[in-house]
Amino acid sequence: MSRLSTYLLPTLRDDPADAEALSHRLMVRAGLIRQIGAGLWTWLPAGNRVVRKVERIIREEMDAIGGQEMLMPVLQPAELWRRSGRYDIEELMKLDDRKGAPHVLAMTHEEAVTYHVAREVRSYRELPMLLYQLQVKERDEPRPRAGVLRTREFTMKDAYSFDRDEEGLERSYEANRRAYARIFDRCGLRWYECESDVGMMGGSGAHEYMAPCPAGENEVALAPGYAANVEVAKAEPQPVELPDPLPEPKEVSTPGLTTVEEVSGALGVPAGALIKALPVIVDGRGMVLVLVRGDHRLNEVKLRNALGAGFRQATPEEIAEEIGPAGFIGPVGADVPIIKDAAITGAGYACGANKPDAHLIGVEPGRDFSFEELDVRVVEAGDRTPDGHEITIEPAIEVGNIFKLGTRYSEPFGATYLDEEGVERPIVMGCYGIGPARIVAAAVEQHADEKGIVWPRALAPWDVVVVPLGKAGDETHTEAERLYEELASADVEVLLDDRAAGAGEKLTDAELVGCPLRVVIGRRGLAEGKLEAQERRTGKEHEIPLADAAQAVREILAGIE
């Protein structure tokens, strides 16, 4: 029963002072969520209804591809995480029980699920298998932010596939991709499946599901037929006009000019005609000089993946010792390995001369220095895909990800099976995550207008809000009560605003909360035997007969997505 007079739906007239992101502001104002600590949020009843709708869609689609729902504990013995080598992750919440035994609060459930499968599954006949759960995850985030977008505790749908071999994994992976497409479509999101970084965990492939919206923390490079996280995006660079080449590099005086802007300005060349030299210290390998075009930025994820090792920026002291004065570093004459970004092509570049207050012009890679060529730059808006489409870059929320784990967990946990020949083999795994809270936030961001939330029908806390405008006990309330009962008994999800509040307050709240259809019952309409229904998204108004109101409402709803 959803009667607003006694329902915990605390709407706010003003934005909360500490909220910036649109979804954060609206979800708090519409009474969906409240904060209890940094990155710790309570779903109030209306918000909980929305989350449950998302979860239901997820369950239906996971079940449809053969997923088996289970539930694993959040509190786990540290031993499991020691075995996988993940115990030392900083974000992992650690605690001891009363006996002093170390435990963790799980941030995902690879360890737990693999532990079980290792003990219970023995034969190729039992595979493939897809297990999933909707369970809380705990992460000691360094910086929770934007309401429900990045929290320390959140529910995740995490699924794990178990296959005999890579081919099987491929099939499982594809099945999950199809399920994800249906899930995000049904939730009414605008979304992209992106190539993503496989991260330090290795693995043979990964996709992220990105919902573009202003509050997004990730950046996605988009073009017709192309979508990739900028962390891994590749593209054709925009051309740059290089000065005429010289037969050999020539030193020019650039006193005190250390930035790309200063040097390109002084030389009268575009920033892209400079070579930016970035000295880094690679784990176990010492200093390497990385070169990118002056108008480009180094992509640290790409570089790390290309190196197969971590790295850090060199300190000015290290740079001075190995190459020259920071601010005037260049590849010519530098006695360290050089990695040149693939966007540096042609000749006539300017770069640091490795001595104070001097740069070189007319530099030509290959002729003037040797290098290893890699793609290590950040793709920029305006770059093009290989088939010539211009790339745009949009912020996006990561609402899901899928990942080919391989045997990363099955090996340490001894999750093996016997194949047809009786040979013991490691099970090949994949994992598949979705954050329902992020779906909700993304839906709010993507569909809101200046009046408030505009829910996609599939996520709306209620389909209809019935709003009597008169005072309690008058005919607008009796008619509203009657319609409410009729709709409820016809399984329409309906909210009745039976509060003793003014018309303005009720109408404003209805818009803020954003149910797809609002039915207003006022004396004016009742006099003519009519009610007014208005669609939230389009603002389209319907006059409906009082006599047949419930049926009319259901017909209008049928046309709303």
Add this chain to the structure above:
RNA sequence: CGGGCUAUGGCGCAGUCUGGUCAGCGCGCUCGGCUGGGGGCCGAGAGGCCGCAGGUUCAAAUCCUGCUAGCCCGACCA
């Protein structure tokens, strides 16, 4: 973890620089009445160890020290 900001009734804020007539405003809430199609009006109320702990002072929301919590930017994000 670096940088910035904030903490005063349920919410949004003023007051802090310049210590004392400083416990204030708007909204909300309670009671009574009016109004009843866009947060309306009148009247009467309730509600606060001014984030916490020390210190300075005759006197601290206000000055000093320490701490805690939250927000934003960055780093990080298996």
